[in-house]
Amino acid sequence: MTPQEKHVAEITHEESIDALKKVLSIDAWTENHLILEKALNLDPQTQVSRLDIADLKEATRNLNEANRENPAQLKWNTRCEYLIVRNGSIGPMGILPQDLASSDEMGLKYSIGRPSLDFSLNLLLQAQDVSPSSRRAPYYIQSARRRLRERRVLGYVEPPPTESEVSLGIILGEVMPLMTLRIESTRPRAEFKETAEAFLFELAFNYDVSFRVATDIDHLSGVGRVRRRGRAADAAMDAPRMTYNSDLVHHYQLAVSAESPMLQYLSYYHIAEHFFEKVFNDDFVEQVRRKIADPAFSLKRSKDIQAVIRLVTSNQRRVRDEGGVDEQRALALVLESFVSIDRLLDDLRAHDPDLIDYYKTSSPSFSENVPVNLEGDRAADIKAALAKRVYQTRNSLVHAKDGARPKYFPFVDDAELSKEIPLLRFCAEQVIIAHGKVM
Known part of the structure; x- marks a missing residue:
């Protein structure tokens, strides 16, 4: 034609x-x-x-x-x-x-x-x-x-x-x-x-x-680049009342200043990744503690001891297979611990309310189909789906092997990737703030 x-x-x-x-x-x-x-x-x-x-x-x-x-x-x-x-x-x-x-x-x-x-x-x-x-x-x-x-x-x-x-x-x-x-x-x-x-x-x-x-x-x-929603439009910016983790701030500053959507996304991801090992290990310790504290557990029954051993072995196997912590699980734990879905929705509505429906019905073409209904009833289900979407998007950026899996093409897929950035940025902001220390 x-x-x-x-x-x-x-x-x-x-x-x-x-x-x-x-x-x-x-x-x-x-x-x-x-x-x-x-x-x-x-x-x-x-x-x-x-x-x-x-x-x-x-x-x-x-x-x-x-x-x-x-x-x-x-x-x-x-x-x-x-x-x-x-x-x-x-x-x-x-x-x-x-x-x-x-x-x-x-x-x-x-x-x-x-x-x-x-x-x-x-x-x-x-x-x-x-x-x-x-x-x-x-x-x-x-x-x-x-x-x-x-x-x-x-x-x-x-x-x-x-x-x-x-x-x-x-x-x-x-x-x-x-x-x-x-x-x-x-x-x-x-x-x-x-x-x-x-x-x-x-x-x-x-x-x-x-x-x-x-x-x-x-x-x-600059599609997807999040501009501040005029928080200081009605009044002068207040002096800080908290201090923040320096490493996290540097990743955040890199993301805000980056021209590349890929660099923006990965920099925001690093903020959540900073806590992966801690939340994963804390969660594992809690699982063992609950196993032992359960009234049905007895130190005198071999099968109860073996159940704890299986839990530890299974966890070690996952860590070995992943080459470290189970990242998707760790990301879900970070979101569960530090991110409020209500606040995330408020930020998205202020930035671009259409994105909420977009996340509910669409996924990037270079990732698996993982829609996220942020307005759902169960926060745990929302955060599990959100963790999967973010983690798969991240994998598409860092793994470029040729094959059947969808993969990200620099520049070609930037417009799609840019729509994912507000979702991760607003989560990363909550993680930084959650670890701030009041002066």
Whole structure:
């Protein structure tokens, strides 16, 4: 099936103009121009109050010929444009190579830079029901609005003193906080993804600048990254009244600052893991103590002594088979000891209440099917299911052996993994607080 056969409903010229209104203050439009409500400063000498509409018409035609099912990608028979995301944000960007942008022997040309008008327009079209004043607009629209506001000329008299015809594509490219990879081919290609990833690999190999192809626009908005719910919005933050375990705090700080969802998840997991050996051993001691304290137990009956021996032997066997404590059991014990389901639900409702139903009905594709009904009646059952879900997700991240079991693919599965992070973060916070010491 060709990209043309797969494209979605055709876009009209009027729909394209409506999409632009999500970021531009358009006062009116004619056959040839868009008239801006407020002029824009492009530089100290150039002000713009009208934009040529010809490139908008061309972009609309291009989109109607493209495969645009995924807002992070545009594909035609002989070219494509992918949204790319930098891996990490530490250190300078460096200079991107110009001499590696083409490959004559393969008939391919690569370029990295600001999004084309086609790409920017498609994103604006994809943003559903976004009014010019909406605060719930996607972040790239909010960012574009803010950058355009900074360029507005205040109090000018129409027409501005100086004016230049400037490309709509250049303006949108400058204000959209995005970067794309474009590939052009001398012959039709069914797929560009492998060539895109090959180029980005060699870019990282040669220049230590790492990008990835975004599988969805959600990659840009930090999906799953838990932002504080404005706890200090109504009052200044109180001074601490407790001290906390330094090791746990460091893991927590690493998770909060990490760009990688995988690193976030494993850092929060380490907070619970810190107590695995203690809770597992304490639980085992308690089992032996209860066995001996049971009124049915007698030191004079050999079978009673043998039952205790079997309990100890069974526990030792599990430890040996696991290479340590039974981690899933230990995780369940940590949750049982230190996590309140009511508080977890309150945190999730404040962050994103839809996640509660998501956990009840869905599981990550790279893990076993382990739904968790956090609103169930039995706390013990909830925590057992929660421990299984968290533990299996963790295993998918750290075990990458090829085989029949589901496994996590870095970057590809990040959006799914990000939905699991709030669940584990709020549990980890309770573990830290439970071990805090009042000053």
